[in-house]
Amino acid sequence: MISVNIYRYNPEKDSFPYMQTFKFEKPKRDIMVLELLNQLKEKDPTISYRRSCREGVCGSDGMNINGKNGLACITPLSTVIKKNKLDLRPLPGLPVVRDLVVDMTEFYAQYEKIKPFLQNDTPVDIGERLQSPEDRDKLDGLYECILCACCSTSCPSFWWNPDKFVGPAALLQAYRFIADSRDTKTAERLQDLSDPFSVYRCHGIMNCVSVCPKGLNPNEAIGEIKSMLLSGKNKQNIIASDAVS
Amino acid sequence: MIGSTLFYVQRYSATYLLAYTIWIASFLIVNNPLEYNSWTAFTNQIDFLVLTSLAAAVSIIHAFIGLWTIGTDYFTSRTLGFLSVSFSKYADTIRGAYTILFSVLGLSIFAIILLTIWS
Incomplete structure (x- = not known):
């Protein structure tokens, strides 16, 4: 199992942001971080993030993945996961609109x-x-x-x-x-x-x-x-x- | 244009300070073990007095630009807002006080150096 910690913040409900942990079955084949997020969103539809082309062309799904910024759609899970843990945060330095969505x-x-x-x-x-x-x-x-x-x-x-x-x-x-x-x-x-x-x-x-x-x-x-x-x-x-x- | 001027002032001042340090270090190495008479003779010559005064002025200018850069990075309403929202409201005042503090400190150090070497 992988522990996926996702930055959560809904300004309409939350006073402060917090990290929410999801358990995720380790996939048999390597998948992209965006695919992992899509699967988690099926379980919890309130998770918010931007995505569009899913092939590194539109630039929508930039986020901080285990401490390093990157595009979720072209970042293989195997290259970023450490000790079965994955931290996903919004891009640093910009105001957060909700969860992984920042104000650009x-x-x-x-x-x-x-x-x-x-x-x-x-x-x-x-x-x-x-x-x-x-x-x-x-x-x-x-x-x-x-x-x-x-x-x-x-x-x-x-x-x-x-x-x-x-x-x-x-x-x-x-x-x-x-x-x-x-x-x-x-x-x-x-x-x-x-x-x-x-x-x-x-x-x-x-x-x-x-x-x-x-x-x-x-x-x-x-x-x-x-x-x-x-x-x-x-x-x-x-x-x-x-x-x- | 002012960005390029500050860039050049930082590099030229650093180069001067490096050259000055090498000059002083060379004297200390050549005159090792150092004796009182040779040191006083060295520090009483006009070259030393002028170049050291210049080094003091250059150090203050170099430090002023560096500290101003740090102040405008870390004492802004945004950066102080990471610590506390109430701090961020007073960012301009805090940065102004910081600028006055290091300016007064720098000028005092400059005055003390001049008084020490010329008196």
Whole structure:
């Protein structure tokens, strides 16, 4: 038998959150944590959690699994279970709506702040903005983020200042547009991140890298942004200096 | 822009303090066993007085940025709210008092160092 401890909190009924233990027959084949939750929900329909695609694409079921953030749908039970015990908690640092469901407002507010869309005021010549294969390659490892919030909610700097520190997920997306050869607002994007909190509160703890279910590296992207801020060089100056030479 | 400035100030000040430490350590190693006369001759020269005054100033600036960073991480309404909701209401006051405390402490230490080495 496995002891599954689930964080429970229903603000309409509970004064404080508590951990509820469920006994679960150890499955003969390995299953995902989400499948375990689905089976427990059949016994207790009041257990609340988000889920949708069940294949690591939608990013809905991010949660803290035995102390480490991850997606329940692509986390095999065998890889996280310790001494037949499993603790499931909501993503840390964000307000809990109910049980394993968190309020993502602060996370999305930071994402909105970095203007996650292509900005280019120049006229389009042939109906679309072309990009060389080399420039397109620079976006690999950046665009794949599914905004599950596992990284930002594992980051102590984001826990302390979720309103000021942009957080690894949104910074990865900020660099995705900074690095895009078709985007012409690099200087403005960097200017928006130049205060002491937005980027510089990243101290390279690298929890974001160790938890990312897609294997991305937000810390590297943050390092690139810091390098551009510190050197004063951005894509536009590099393109301009290339044109002069 | 201020984020980059603070970043550079922290790194340059740390580099200066490392160089200063190596300089002092080298003197102690070269003059081992240390005698009173050689130590007083060393500490009375103008190089020592100027570089040590600068090291004191740099230490205070370095510490101020570090402690300000800690204060704005741990003395916010959110972080103090983990301890108690009533604490969180006074987060700005607590952080302000903490900032005044380490500023006064830092300036006092700086003044004591200057008085000690120049008098």
